[in-house]
């Protein structure tokens with residue numbers, strides 16, 4: 001029997017997954033923008049990137065807001081604890097979000113080369129450090145370093161530690177990989193075979209690199225976050241295996257230039273990792289001791305939120321489908 | 331927080347109002363095939379694209395800041411005011427999705443269908459303003475929860491959302507947004523007219539937004555009056571601070587200007603009995619003064635009082651300007667001839683934005699020392715973590731930079747024809763260049 005708190009947790013996690021899959025790829029696209037080369041040589045790449053994310057990044061970005069809002073409504077104590085203990089990385093994330101969105105919009109209307117270069121650089125650099133700090137936040141929570149209460153945890157040590165850094169690096173890598181894999185498909189559909197080949201190489205390289213980091217990460221977790229390690233190798237093992245298989249399959253599909261299927265396989269790999277993390281620490285929200293049931297808001301609030309989400313989804317899903325459909329045809 | 335909100339609120343006003351202005355222009359352009367209107371639309375659409383992006387990121391910062399700065403309040407009351415924010419999230423989704431469709435993939439749709447995609451944007455903009463202001467109204471009139479030994483035991487999120495402060499505050503805010511967007515857009519064309527560009531394109535660019543704002547203004551003043559009477563019943567201390575009234579009693583005077591000095595207001599212009607009449611239509615109406623609460627429970631009187639006077643003054647200034655415009659239009663189907671009209675109209679956008687800021691100072695500073703009226707003091711809500719001020723300084727610096735760059739980019743957008751950057755291709759025909 002699922003109760004409202006559990007459903008809300010599921011909704012929260014689904015929102016986070018969608019943010020990782022869509023918003024994450026937008027961050028990754030910004031990273032590739034950074035590595036696109038000089039302003040003349042890099043122009044075709046930057047144009048492809050701008051074309052791919054221009055119309056959708058704002059909608060994708062709303063998933064972050066959705067996650068924050070559902071967290072504070074459904075689990076207010078968790079929100080307060082995370083925000084107050086991890087205020088340093090989260091302030092940096094906030095700054096990165098401002099810099100990135102504003103610079104991307106400004107670059108679009110910038111007229112002079114120096115303007116476009118400056119805004120482009122800000123956009124691309126903030127695409128690097130925003131996911132990094134988000135990753136450290138995930139690492140801090142997962143390794144049980146955020147206790148309930150206001151600023152009860154270590155303000156620096158909670159996120160600046162092996163698991164936090166691993167989270168940061170993985171987040172950046174996953175964003176870069178997802179973006180490269182999606183961009184192959186976008187480039188091919190735009191008839192840009194050369195660009196598709198380039199992004200294929202990038203996706204393969206980052207994909208393999210992420211595999212290596214993830215393998216090394218197992219060692220890190222074992223030493224630094226034993227409870228998470230036990231969860232991932234115990235109850236969550238099936239999901240971890242699915243993720244590894246899907247990741248390998250995605251790389252093989254990229255190799256074979258089956259870009260559309262590679263996109264789906266990559267998304268599956270990332271989804272499986274995220275849900276693996278959730279399953280590994282379930283029913284805890286703030287390990288080692290705060291469970292989701294204790295942290296949950298009163299049932300009336302949860303029910304009202306779930307009803308709103310259900311009604312909202314009826315409006316949202318067709319609209320999103322239309323947006324992505326038009327974007328693909330553009 | 332107040333800084334970020336003050337910043338966001340101006341962009342949010344544009345986000346609420348611009349889609350409606352665009353919709354009116356689209357309707358004209360589609361119905362009459364008006365080429366000047368088309369050009370206006372292209373300009374406004376590009377500007378909206380920039381403002382929307384900056385509005386979206388500044389709003390995101392707010393949702394972070396609510397937690398970063400006020401974890402004490404959010405940890406306890408987050409669930410009580412969560413529902414409107416969750417609903418607002420859906421409004422944002424709808425807004426962001428359809429603005430993306432309108433701005434960037436509109437070329438794939440028929441012109442009429444493309445114009446229709448603005449309808450959800452406009453509706454969702456108003457809805458998001460409504461939802462977020464219900465949360466603020468709750469801070470003024472907290473309802474819908476039971477507090478038991480420092481823990482929330484029972485919550486009725488709908489009662490919290492539809493509290494007594496919700497009707498006056500939400501309506502006042504939504505009308506304010508239309509005023510800001512209308513006057514601000516018209517200001518741009520007023521400036522162009524002062525520089526001698528009085529062709530049809532510029533006159534149309536002035537007339538559409540100014541008409542919308544001029545229609546809204548009288549209603550805004552009526553709603554403001556309602557809001558003040560509401561305060562007389564529900565938050566008398568705030569009203570007393572707004573009016574600088576210390577003594578409780580009938581025959582309460584209305585004071586304009588002046589400074590608070592401990593037990594009275596100095597150097598203000600007094601209109602005897604006027605406040606009693608405004609509150610209860612008779613000089614016998616008893617209005618409660620600041621002396622009813624101990625000094626520790628009073629907000630900073632001078633700030634609240636002057637901010638209120640500023641808002642009301644601007645309201646009447648804009649009303650006069652709107653009436654002038656209406657008169658000229660009614661008599662001659664044209665803008666007023668006087669050189670002073672475009673000069674004053676050029677200031678109207680800034681004035682409306684200042685009125686919004688002043689209004690929020692009244693609401694927020696007038697509620698001090700409470701963060702949740704009568705329930706939680708501001709001092710108890712703050713994040714106790716050390717070093718937060720450093721983050722505050724950084725955020726402030728970022729806002730300064732962001733303001734400068736946004737103004738710079740918008741000025742470039744408003745000015746003359748657009749040269750293409752050396753590395754940019756020609757825009758595709760039939761589509762707003764993205």
Ligand code: HDD
Nearest residue numbers: 499503506509551554555557558642645685686689690693
């Ligand atoms: C274009 C903007 C604008 C204009 C011309 C006015 N206002 Fe206003 N006012 C606002 C924009 C605003 C606002 C920024 O939107 C506020 C802040 C909080 C709110 O709900 O609305 C506000 C708040 C606010 C409040 C406090 C509400 C509360 O705390 O519950 C009162 C009593 C008034 N206003 C009254 C007036 C009166 C009598 C006006 C007559 C001229 C007036 N306002 C013009």
Ligand code: HEM
Nearest residue numbers: 331332335336339400462465466690691694695698701708
């Ligand atoms: C949306 C437009 C808003 C604006 C422009 C605004 C502006 C302001 C201003 C000017 C102050 C006074 C600062 C002072 O006393 O020195 C203030 C105080 C405050 N506001 Fe708002 N406010 C807004 C809405 C909200 C909302 C929706 C919330 C929370 C849900 C909020 C939370 C607070 C808090 C906690 C304070 C007291 C802290 C302080 O004194 O700085 N405000 N706000």
Ligand code: HEM
Nearest residue numbers: 065341342345346382385386389390392393422426459462
């Ligand atoms: C505590 C106060 C507030 C919070 C936490 C907040 C939060 C947000 C967030 C997260 C966004 C970004 C959404 C997106 O990506 O599209 C946003 C944008 C927006 N907000 Fe706010 N907001 C606040 C105050 C207000 C107020 C008072 C209004 C009322 C006019 C408002 C109206 C809007 C609108 C219309 C947008 C859409 C973006 C745009 O059009 O520029 N917000 N807000």
